Every structure is written in C-alpha cells, then in structure tokens.
Amino acid sequence: MKEHSIKHDTFSKERIYQTLPSRVFAAWSDPAIKANWFAKAEEFNFSVGGREIIRGREPGGPIFYIHCHFSGYCAR
Numbered sequence: 001m002k003e004h005s006i007k008h009d010t011f012s013k014e015r016i017y018q019t020l021p022s023r024v025f026a027a028w029s030d031p032a033i034k035a036n037w038f039a040k041a042e043e044f045n046f047s048v049g050g051r052e053i054i055r056g057r058e059p060g061g062p063i064f065y066i067h068c069h070f071s072g073y074c075a076r
Contacts, residue, residue, distance in 0.1 A: 005062075039066075046070060 017024045026033055029046040043053040052068040
C-alpha cells in the first residue's frame, strides 16, 4: 500500500545577503539563473500577483508540488 501525504502551508523567507540587491533579485526573478540552484518551474511569473509552479522528485523520493503566489509584501 502506498502512503500519501499532503501538507498545505504558508511561509515567508527573510535573509540578509552580503551582495548587491540586484544580484539577489536576479537570483529569484530570472528563471534561467534560479534553475541553477532550484528546480525548474513549469510556470514562472515573478511579479505582484504572479505565481510559480514546480513539480518534481528527488531520485527514489516522493513527488513534490510547490505553488507559490507572489504577493509583493515586503517588510522592512
């Protein structure tokens, strides 16, 4: 019998990088750059109200599905 699990969650990510803000923004907003360090998205619209959809799996691991919604909120 296969085990299935599902988890719905929301989180925010905050981190300070010791580089130019333009480089950090490019790492998150340019799909070609982001694909170097994160799974390639099936859909990618990095704008307020946009979304990112990723499906994949590690070798031998469970299938994962990520659906991100970009709200544009930025706390300072």
